Amino acid sequence: MTSLQTRPLHPTALVTGGNRGLGLAIARGLMARGVRVTIGAREPALGAEAARALGCDHVHLDLTEAETWFQAFRAKGGWDILVNNAGLYRQGSLLEPGSDFTESMEVMVAAPLDLIRMNLGHWRRTGWGRIVNISSGLGSFDQGLGGPGAYSIAKASLNALTKVLPRDLPPGVKVNACDPGWLRTRMGGEGAPLTAEQGADTPVWLALLPDDGPTGGFFRGRQAADW
Structure with missing residues (x-):
C-alpha cells in the first residue's frame, strides 16, 4: 500500500446511473476537469x-x-472517484403489498455500500479517493422526510452511511453526500427550477475536493446543510 495522498493528474471515476439526467451532467462536468469517466447504466x-x-x-x-x-x-479494476447517483422515485404507501421499500434500500443504500467495499483495494493501493453520495433534501430530517414511498427513508439511510463511513475508510479517501436540488430531469419533471448541469455543480466539486476538504458531510450549493 502506498502512502500517496495526492490527487492523480487524471483521476478515474465511476458514475452510476450516468447515461441520463443528473448522472450524465456529472459525468460531463468531471470530464471537463480532466477526469477519465466511466458511466454505469442499467440498460x-x-x-x-x-x-x-x-x-x-x-x-x-x-x-x-x-x-x-x-x-x-x-x-x-476500480476507480479513484465513485459517484453513487443511481436511484428510483416511486409513489405509493409503504404499507401496500409490493411497496418499493426493498428495492429502494437495495439501490440507494446497500448497493452503494457494496460498490464502496469492492473499490477498497484500489483506494488502498493509490492512497487517494473520493465518494459522492447523491442524496436529497427529501432525505433530510431537517426538511421533514417528505418524499414518496421509501425514497426519503433510503436517502436518509444514505446520509447516515455517509456520516459514519469516515471512521472505516482508508486514509486519503473522503466521502460526502449532497442534495443537488429539484432538477428538470425525468425524475424531477419539467416544472423543476434547476437544470441538471446546475445540479451537477456540487457533486463535481465534492468529487475533486482538495486534501484538506471536508468528509462525512451533507452539502447543498457547496455549503454544509442540516441532516
Whole structure:
C-alpha cells in the first residue's frame, strides 16, 4: 500500500446511473476537469449510446443485480472517484403489498455500500479517493422526510452511511453526500427550477475536493446543510 495522498493528474471515476439526467451532467462536468469517466447504466445499450456521445467509457451496472458489479470491477479494476447517483422515485404507501421499500434500500443504500467495499483495494493501493453520495433534501430530517414511498427513508439511510463511513475508510479517501436540488430531469419533471448541469455543480466539486476538504458531510450549493 502506498502512502500517496495526492490527487492523480487524471483521476478515474465511476458514475452510476450516468447515461441520463443528473448522472450524465456529472459525468460531463468531471470530464471537463480532466477526469477519465466511466458511466454505469442499467440498460447496456443506453449506456453505450450515452458513452459514445460523451466520448467516455461505460459498464453495465444494474444495482439490483450484483453480478453486473462483479463484472464491472473485474473489467476495470476500480476507480479513484465513485459517484453513487443511481436511484428510483416511486409513489405509493409503504404499507401496500409490493411497496418499493426493498428495492429502494437495495439501490440507494446497500448497493452503494457494496460498490464502496469492492473499490477498497484500489483506494488502498493509490492512497487517494473520493465518494459522492447523491442524496436529497427529501432525505433530510431537517426538511421533514417528505418524499414518496421509501425514497426519503433510503436517502436518509444514505446520509447516515455517509456520516459514519469516515471512521472505516482508508486514509486519503473522503466521502460526502449532497442534495443537488429539484432538477428538470425525468425524475424531477419539467416544472423543476434547476437544470441538471446546475445540479451537477456540487457533486463535481465534492468529487475533486482538495486534501484538506471536508468528509462525512451533507452539502447543498457547496455549503454544509442540516441532516
